[in-house]
Amino acid sequence: MTTPTSAPVPSTSPTDLLFNAEKLDQAINSAALNFVDRLGRARHTWSGLEAQVDLEATAQRSQIQSAANLVLGQAGYAPPVLYAAGLPMTTQTQTVDYSGNTYAPKPSALPFTTGSTFDPTKFRLIQGISGGDLAEVGAAALIGTASGMSAQGTFDLLLANGGTRNKIINGNFAVSQSAQTGTITLGPNQYGPHDMWRAGAGGCVYTFFSNGIDTVVTIESGTLVQVIEPLLIQGANYCISWAGSSRLQTGGGTSAASPYLPAYTAPGASGIGVEFGPGSLTLVQFEPGPAPTPFERRLYPIELALCQRYACQGGDTPNAFVLIAQANTTTQAFGHIAFPQPMRTPPTFTAAAGAFRLGGEVVGALVPVSITRFGVLVSFAPMGSFTPGDAVLITQSVNPNGPIWNAKAGL
Incomplete structure (x- = not known):
């Protein structure tokens, strides 16, 4: 090994140049963890740097695992053991480490003994999914749902069904437009x-x-x-x-x-x-x-x-607004009732006979002229006479007996 000079940095001595070349070779290729530079200071070799990084990584992994074990413990889980054949699984709080992830046995699979091959049908993942994992195509399958379907499968069903999973309408019987009581x-x-x-x-x-x-x-x-x-x-x-x-x-x-x-x-x-x-x-x-x-x-x-796509009604309460019409003759007026929702098909339309209130007057029954999915054109006559061209406001009678009109398009 060349003996260097003690010249200050930077040295222009050919002797120091040769010494530095030898030390560079030692730093890059030696299996030793350290070397001493020209001024007597200890330095890490490349192998030493790798060893230091490994040591730091091991320490961080240990800290992360300790924190994960603490979280698991607070959640009621036991610290994980390395997966191996022959482990008796008797409670759902046991955990195993497999391929860097932590699993707990599914309650429905207990009790069982682990085999030589990890069986994912008997375990559920409780720790180990990262944001990067979830960003991958198809990664929603990493998350299960109560039905046993993957999250992706659930999303697919929601998209395919317009976001309305339940095909039953009024499944909790909360909607009752006619508001009857009793048996x-x-x-x-x-x-x-x-x-x-x-x-x-x-x-x-x-x-x-x-x-x-x-x-x-x-x-x-x-x-x-x-x-x-x-x-x-x-x-x-x-x-x-x-x-x-x-x-x-x-x-x-x-x-x-x-x-x-x-x-x-x-x-x-x-x-x-x-x-x-x-x-x-x-x-x-x-x-x-x-x-x-x-x-x-x-x-x-x-x-x-x-x-209301299948059934709707109007004029349910005293003095409730029904429609605005226009008198075209002294004996007839026409008006349009718009349904609250487009109906499944042009509905069957029925109206109560008489007893409509018009500023104190009574008019005859609403007679459907034309019915579409969106509404109905009706005509009616006065008990006395109309003035042609006048607007006619129709409201419910003072003492109603049910709604003024019903439209039904049920199956």
């Missing part, structure tokens, strides 16, 4: 006061009460039915779920408790009927997927608007 007695296939629900072929008798959010019906005899419009049904397997003791009528005199997975059949032109027998019933859900999920609560105005 409800319906004839065969007759619609009742709770929107979208009608009696089965044998009629239905039921009572109901509200808990403030949901309405629970108790079917005493017969059946209640909702028919789901064909355009709401996409090609997929479905799950039907509900709360209460009522049983789903599955055909041929058989019935089922909640949840029920029907064999998929393409809906006919009349849709798919969901029919329930005697017992309590609420929170009815018909959704795509292999298992039930929590009841989908839509905002009341949205649920009401969905119901």
Whole structure:
């Protein structure tokens, strides 16, 4: 080894140049961790730097693992052990480390003993997913849902179904435009006061009460039915779920408790009927997927608007506005009633006879002239006479007996 001079930095001595070349070779290629420079100071070799980085990384990993173990412990989990064959899994708080991730046994799989191959169907990932993992294509499958589907699968279903998972409308019976009370007695296939629900072929008798959010019906005899419009049904397997003791009528005199997975059949032109027998019933859900999920609560105005696609009414209360018309002769006026929502088809329109209030006057019944999905053109006559060209304001009578008009386009 060349002996350097003690000249200050920077040295121009050829001897120091040779010495530095030898030390550079030692710093880059030596397996030693340190070397001494020309001025007697200890320096890390490349191997020494690598060793220092490894040491720091090991310390950081240890700190991270300690913090993770602390979090796991606070969550009730035991510190993870390295996965190996023959580990007895007896509680859901045990954890194992496999491929850098931490897993806990699924409660439904307990108890079991680990095999030589890691079985992902028996474990759930509880620590180890990073933001980078989630950014990868298809990474939503790393996250499970209560139904057992991946998050991506759930997103796909939401997108495919317009964000409306439950195909049942008014599944909690909260919408009741006619607001009837007491025991409800319906004839065969007759619609009742709770929107979208009608009696089965044998009629239905039921009572109901509200808990403030949901309405629970108790079917005493017969059946209640909702028919789901064909355009709401996409090609997929479905799950039907509900709360209460009522049983789903599955055909041929058989019935089922909640949840029920029907064999998929393409809906006919009349849709798919969901029919329930005697017992309590609420929170009815018909959704795509292999298992039930929590009841989908839509905002009341949205649920009401969905119901009004099939049935709506107007002039429900004393002095309620009905329409503005124009008299074209002394004996006839025409006006238009706009439906609150475009209806499924041009509806059946009915109106109460007489007893309409017009500034104290009474006019005749509304007679439909032209009906579309969006509204109805009506005519009516006065008890006395009109002045042609005048506007005519029609309101409800002082003592109404139900709504002035109904429009129905149910299935």
